[in-house]
Amino acid sequence: MEHEKYFIKQISVFSENKPGRLAAIAKAMEEEGVNIFAFSIAEADGFGVVRALVNHPDKAYRKLTSLGFVVSFTDVIGVRMRDQPGGLYEVARVLGEANINIEYSYAYSGKEAAVLILRVDNIRSAIEKILAHGGSLMEAAFFS
């Protein structure tokens, strides 16, 4: 099975938690003509991690690194959900029953569907379980 086509390359940026840092990241994306599909901010004590799905992850990586940001790539998956009550439960239940841990997650509700972005501890197993239960996964190609 080709798991890799479902591996979506997410960029993660380390940022101090202070005014203007998100603006600096977003400005860099604008200057490079990089479009952001989805993003989230996780905050801790004094710092945070900005995570985003973009159409040109490599371009975004180069630009942000050249500005001195610490950037890394993480493989995540995007699961299409039914955009109605119970949609999230279906996905979460499958992973929970398979004992796959969700490390973090965020979602967006777009033109096409509601999509749940997931970082899990076992990405291959997660892909298999979701597909086996009739779930639909976004292909990485969609974002480029």
Added chain:
Amino acid sequence: MYWDSKMETMDREELGRLQHRLLKTLVYRLYSFSPFYHRRMEEAKVHPDDLKTLADVTKLPFMFKRDLRDNYPDKLFTATKEELVRYHVSSGTTGKPTVVGYTENDLEEWTVSLARALTSCGLGAKDVIQVSYGYGLFTGGLGLHYGAERIGATVIPTSVGGTERQIELMQDLGATAICCTPSYLLHMGEVAEKMGVSIKKDTKMRVGILGAEPWTAEMRNRIQDWLGISAYDIYGTSELSGPLFTECTEQNGIHVWGDFAYTEVVDPKTGEEVADGEKGELVMTILKKEALPIVRFRIGDITSMTREVCACGRTHPRIMRITGRVDDMLIIRGINVFPSMIEHTLMGIPEVGQHFQIVVDRKHELDTLLVRVEVKPEAFSDKITDLMNLKAGIEKRLESALTVHADVELAEPGSLPRFEGKAKRVTDRRKL
């Protein structure tokens, strides 16, 4: 390689006799010609004739930095305007500036001391030495300039600043050694990498003569590994003349030329001499100084000394790495904390960059210690829990080293201040 093998490897007893003779000459001269020192000796009820042996040096009164400040600019000088050939003025990082005067002989002694030191670091006439200490009132630039010229090396007098140009010249002129503060060299390494230049691979740099601020053995390891050079500690202060003494290629303590200076290490509280190998405040007497006498000067730097003969064969006493200053010791909730202890701990943590900042504050009547560190790009994890664990891990290591809790803040690489001269890493907001 020795510059003056006879002097540098002189028998210890003979060296002691020489020091005793030089000390007596110095004290007789000061007793006769320095009103300040005459008065000090009378107050201490000591006469030059009391210096029966070298050990009697402890009968002499101490001199302090404040003596120089109180006698600003030149009231302590024992040379006439005709004899004086130069002034230097200290940076005044710990108060009002002090003025140091030099006679021709003073400059000569200073130069010879550095010629011996640079030779002991394996430098010679074939070397191209970039002097990136400030030229001007600060003693670092001109001092090393003349020392390097004396050994026949070619000097690039870049002084401090203009970092990109420094790196270009380092490459174009094939510099083999650099003299600067360790923090400036780190900054230079970073700027070079941004320019696409690796100091290790793209330059002929092989020796760094680094000092003018306290640094640690861990920082030395990092500099050596990263930049591909041998890094040697240099010591001196403007009151003593300027930078004077360095480690030799053994990298095991700084050789203090005994015919130049008489060295003591004392308990900062009692002024009593501590045993060799024990830490205390460095006290120096510059034996042949003419313009500005320096006798049992309490420098304020914390170190220890050894009189064992070095593996290089030099017999003169050595002082170990300066680990702090009597006056930059921070007292956090009653516990003595030296910034060097924090640096020492941080440099042992691979996820942390070279630059850090210490902020001391007082909240609800309680002292707080905040240490800001830069996360190395390769240590970055997308998971908050990993970063929180990193932060907690650094806090734990700091707490066990300092015995007081420090909050750690993770900062973006390149976001903490860089310094071209002496690093100012401590902000004590309690004084404001």
